[in-house]
Amino acid sequence: MAQVRAFGIGGCADGGPGVDGKQPVVLLVVEDDREMRSLLCDELWDLGVQIREAEDGDEALQLVLDAHPDLILTDLRMPAGGLDYVSRLRTIAPACPIIVITAFGDSQTKVEVFHRGAAAYFDKPVRMADLKAAIRKLLFNHGGPNGSSAEHAQGETPR
Numbered sequence: 001m002a003q004v005r006a007f008g009i010g011g012c013a014d015g016g017p018g019v020d021g022k023q024p025v026v027l028l029v030v031e032d033d034r035e036m037r038s039l040l041c042d043e044l045w046d047l048g049v050q051i052r053e054a055e056d057g058d059e060a061l062q063l064v065l066d067a068h069p070d071l072i073l074t075d076l077r078m079p080a081g082g083l084d085y086v087s088r089l090r091t092i093a094p095a096c097p098i099i100v101i102t103a104f105g106d107s108q109t110k111v112e113v114f115h116r117g118a119a120a121y122f123d124k125p126v127r128m129a130d131l132k133a134a135i136r137k138l139l140f141n142h143g144g145p146n147g148s149s150a151e152h153a154q155g156e157t158p159r
Contacts, residue, residue: 028052037053071138099131100113128157
């Protein structure tokens, strides 16, 4: 079941203006492991965004259509997940930055994730400072939500 957490600073916690001065910034966190999802949400609260949660790829796709997130942070290996799922996310949200995290990746997976439109890729366990920096960079330093950025987290570039 989808959950909403409104946390943070900058007016977003109370539904006030977000980056564009109009609406709160919405971050969708997709992770099938409940404890990991809770940890991610707890760690990301200080970014001043509204956090929506999904526990699998199907729920995430529906939330993308309903909530129009400004950034998607998603696990790769989960029910209704995988590389095709990343492609579907890119199709229904062509301008939304996607950050993929996985415990089961390798160099080929990383290349495929970028080929399918992800803006950043992290292996688990992920360093929270690096993840937060990537989120801030994608949301706040490159034209705001849905802004385009050719750069990838940790210097990663698509091949």
